[in-house]
Amino acid sequence: MTRSLPPKSxxxxxxxxxxxxxxxxxxxxxYSASVELLTFxxxxxxxxxxxxxxxxxxxxxxxxxxxxxxxxTGINAIPYLRALSHIEEVPMVIFTTSSQxxxxxxxxxxxxxxxxKPLTAAQVQQIVDQLLDFCADDVKERVNRMRGK
Numbered sequence: 001m002t003r004s005l006p007p008k009s010x011x012x013x014x015x016x017x018x019x020x021x022x023x024x025x026x027x028x029x030x031y032s033a034s035v036e037l038l039t040f041x042x043x044x045x046x047x048x049x050x051x052x053x054x055x056x057x058x059x060x061x062x063x064x065x066x067x068x069x070x071x072x073t074g075i076n077a078i079p080y081l082r083a084l085s086h087i088e089e090v091p092m093v094i095f096t097t098s099s100q101x102x103x104x105x106x107x108x109x110x111x112x113x114x115x116x117k118p119l120t121a122a123q124v125q126q127i128v129d130q131l132l133d134f135c136a137d138d139v140k141e142r143v144n145r146m147r148g149k
Contacts, residue, residue, distance in 0.1 A: 008036040009139045010058045011131075014046040014074070015039070015066035015095070020117065024064070024095075027124055034142045042069050043077035050084055060090050061139050064131065065112075067096035067103060075103070078110040091134035 011028065015021050021039040028037040036058075040046040043065060053059065063081065065074030072080075074094045082088050093113040096103070104114040113134045118127050132140050 007058065008032075008034055009061035009135065009142070011035055011037045011062045011064065012046055012049070012060045013037060013039045013064040013095075014041075014043045014069065014077070015064075016042055016069040017066070020066065027128055031128075031143055031146060034139075034146050043072040043074065047072075047077065047080055050081065050087055053086065055086070060087060062131065062135050063087070063090055063092045064095045065092065067094050067098055075106055075110065075112075078107075078112055082111070091136075093131060093134050095131075 013021065013024050015024075018041075021041070025037055025039060028035050038049075040049065046063070046065075050060070065077055067074040074096070078092055081090075081092065091113065092111070093115055094103070094107040095115050095117060097117050099116050107114040113130075115127060115130045118124050132143055135143075
């Protein structure tokens, strides 16, 4: 009897800063057995990708959006993303350097989480835990098993 591996959870991340995209790619490389991270340089390209997804392709388990992107900000992208019926229930998180309470409130109003980007290496694991909190229980369990938790 052959055993197949469980499918990876697909996380999508839009951020115009290549260094921030690289940082998140490095963070999630530790979880590559259970998480695949696709990155996009802006929210419009992420939106185009999601619009082109076919039903049998892997669907996202989490969408992470930078707030301060030219063109379409993370907050402004959320209503467009929620309008796509196949992802309207997918957890979304604004991932930003901002700690402004009004921006966090607006994200919550739109049904999204709000996480401040890490400033130090010590904060990275806390950020991963915060991002995973927005995922479905099966995604959290799979990642935590891999981490030995």
